[in-house]
Amino acid sequence: MTSPSAWPNSLWLSGRTVGTHRAVSPDDGADVIIVGAGFTGLWTALHLRRLAPTLSIMVLDAAQPGFGASGRNGGWCSAMAPMSLDSLAETASPAAAVAFQRALIDTVSAIGDFTAAHGIDCGWTHAGTLSLARTGPQVERLRSSIAEARRHGFGEEFLRMLPSNEVDEHLRVPGVRCATHSPACATVDPLALVLGISAVACEAGVAVRGDSRLLSHRRERGGNVVRLAVPGGEVETRCDWLLLCTEGFTARLAGHRRRIAPLHSYMVATEPLPDSVWQRIGWDSRETIADARRLVIYAQRTRDGRIAFGGRGAYRWASRVGPQHDTDPTVHDRIVSTMFEMFPAARGAEVTHRWGGVLGVTRDWHATARVDRATRTGFAGGYVGDGVALSHLVAAGFARAMLGVDDEISRLPFVGHQVSDWEPEPFRWLGINGMIRAVALADRIEARTDRPARRLGSLIERFIG
Numbered sequence: 001m002t003s004p005s006a007w008p009n010s011l012w013l014s015g016r017t018v019g020t021h022r023a024v025s026p027d028d029g030a031d032v033i034i035v036g037a038g039f040t041g042l043w044t045a046l047h048l049r050r051l052a053p054t055l056s057i058m059v060l061d062a063a064q065p066g067f068g069a070s071g072r073n074g075g076w077c078s079a080m081a082p083m084s085l086d087s088l089a090e091t092a093s094p095a096a097a098v099a100f101q102r103a104l105i106d107t108v109s110a111i112g113d114f115t116a117a118h119g120i121d122c123g124w125t126h127a128g129t130l131s132l133a134r135t136g137p138q139v140e141r142l143r144s145s146i147a148e149a150r151r152h153g154f155g156e157e158f159l160r161m162l163p164s165n166e167v168d169e170h171l172r173v174p175g176v177r178c179a180t181h182s183p184a185c186a187t188v189d190p191l192a193l194v195l196g197i198s199a200v201a202c203e204a205g206v207a208v209r210g211d212s213r214l215l216s217h218r219r220e221r222g223g224n225v226v227r228l229a230v231p232g233g234e235v236e237t238r239c240d241w242l243l244l245c246t247e248g249f250t251a252r253l254a255g256h257r258r259r260i261a262p263l264h265s266y267m268v269a270t271e272p273l274p275d276s277v278w279q280r281i282g283w284d285s286r287e288t289i290a291d292a293r294r295l296v297i298y299a300q301r302t303r304d305g306r307i308a309f310g311g312r313g314a315y316r317w318a319s320r321v322g323p324q325h326d327t328d329p330t331v332h333d334r335i336v337s338t339m340f341e342m343f344p345a346a347r348g349a350e351v352t353h354r355w356g357g358v359l360g361v362t363r364d365w366h367a368t369a370r371v372d373r374a375t376r377t378g379f380a381g382g383y384v385g386d387g388v389a390l391s392h393l394v395a396a397g398f399a400r401a402m403l404g405v406d407d408e409i410s411r412l413p414f415v416g417h418q419v420s421d422w423e424p425e426p427f428r429w430l431g432i433n434g435m436i437r438a439v440a441l442a443d444r445i446e447a448r449t450d451r452p453a454r455r456l457g458s459l460i461e462r463f464i465g
């Protein structure tokens with residue numbers, strides 16, 4: 001059981017009271033039990049509710065709604081995905097890649113409409129995203145991202161290049177040579193968003209339960225029997241369908257240990273910055289910001305005037321996750337120094353929050369929503385660092401796969417996508433951590449030489465597809 005004290009010191013949680021949902025009791029069965037009350041689980045419940053209003057649906061969580069990555073992330077609600085257009089065109093078809101990207105762009109707007117319709121106060125700001133280039137290899141990578149978009153028919157309305165003087169009109173970061181801008185991204189407070197979705201699900205008649213950790217499940221005639229750890233003991237309950245939406249925590253479940261590799265990502269936030277600092281930085285529109293280095297960084301200007309800044313972290317031996325891994329002083333210090341290097345005007349500001357969370361990576365870096373009709377079970381996830389909007393779309397496909405609905409969404413390439421298992425340890429630990437080191441080394445080489453680290457680059461690309 002994850003105790004409430006294990007909630008991270010995240011910016012999104014501070015000053016907020018999170019309501020608690022009671023644990024599952026033995027007479028709490030439902031037609032569909034969804035495990036994991038993050039974006040995926042809650043959106044799946046809402047899609048199911050809309051498509052099949054008479055189903056009884058329960059979403060349960062080992063902690064409480066929003067405890068996982070959904071309540072701790074960088075707050076980019078973007079049309080980005082871990083699988084590139086080229087890779088979808090190769091593994092599915094060029095038309096499927098385009099259909100997927102278009103659906104994801106629409107999803108960003110659909111989530112905005114949802115927050116407006118339900119009055120969810122999550123600071124929704126649909127201002128797009130900027131990816132900055134500050135070295136020659138970064139400029140090259142931005143050019144190739146534009147070329148990839150154009151190859152698949154996406155024009156300036158989706159992604160365009162800004163010269164440095166135009167970037168300066170958005171924000172000032174030293175050494176920027178150019179940037180890409182895509183309008184398909186909103187800045188949000190992710191915990192406020194996930195708690196808002198949870199409240200809407202409850203109002204729609206979905207039973208949301210906390211403090212209920214799935215221990216195991218078995219198939220019996222008449223349905224799935226679900227064994228849960230709850231405060232004070234264990235309970236069993238029943239359902240027809242059991243859907244797992246446990247993302248970075250999935251490897252803790254027997255039978256799923258090698259399905260998803262949990263990767264820790266870490267964030268920091270400054271105190272609210274004074275107007276004098278914001279006048280030097282700019283960033284008035286609050287676009288989300290990254291750059292084209294290989295080891296991802298991501299940032300937003302929060303609605304209360306802080307910089308929230310994150311970076312990719314670490315994989316722990318045997319896919320371990322837990323509160324002890326949600327902070328890493330070395331990685332946090334590195335993120336703080338990168339943040340102040342990019343925003344020197346903010347130097348000296350107090351860093352008030354340091355936290356982390358766990359994201360989920362499939363072996364081929366493709367998201368999936370897949371059901372097994374024989375056992376009436378399913379899994380959806382595998383978003384790497386792009387799950388805020390993508391989870392809504394994947395959940396839409398997941399609900400359709402469960403119900404057997406055939407339409408444009410159920411034909412998107414992540415529906416039914418079969419992912420292969422990760423390698424057993426020690427190969428998994430060696431492979432993932434070796435790759436993180438190679439990526440960081442490639443960034444250092446490129447920053448020093450201003451030339452692409454080609455050999456390391458092709459090794460990395462072969463690993464992440």
Ligand SMILES: Cc1cc2nc3c(=O)[nH]c(=O)nc-3n(C[C@H](O)[C@H](O)[C@H](O)COP(=O)(O)OP(=O)(O)OC[C@H]3O[C@@H](n4cnc5c(N)ncnc54)[C@H](O)[C@@H]3O)c2cc1C
Pocket residue numbers: 035036037038039040041060061062063064065066067068069070071072073074075076077078212213214215245246247248249250253264265266267298310356357358359360380381383384385386387388389390391
């Ligand atoms: C630091 C960080 C920054 C990120 N930034 C961004 C970003 O800016 N934009 C973006 O698009 N994506 C971002 N991501 C990724 C994004 O947050 C995730 O892809 C998304 O939230 C996944 O949602 P989910 O519902 O699938 O999983 P989660 O939100 O992780 O939810 C899984 C839930 O399952 C519960 N659970 C696990 N095991 C069990 C069990 N056995 N029984 C019951 N319940 C269980 C957990 O308690 C948890 O609440 C970031 C991730 C991290 C960690």
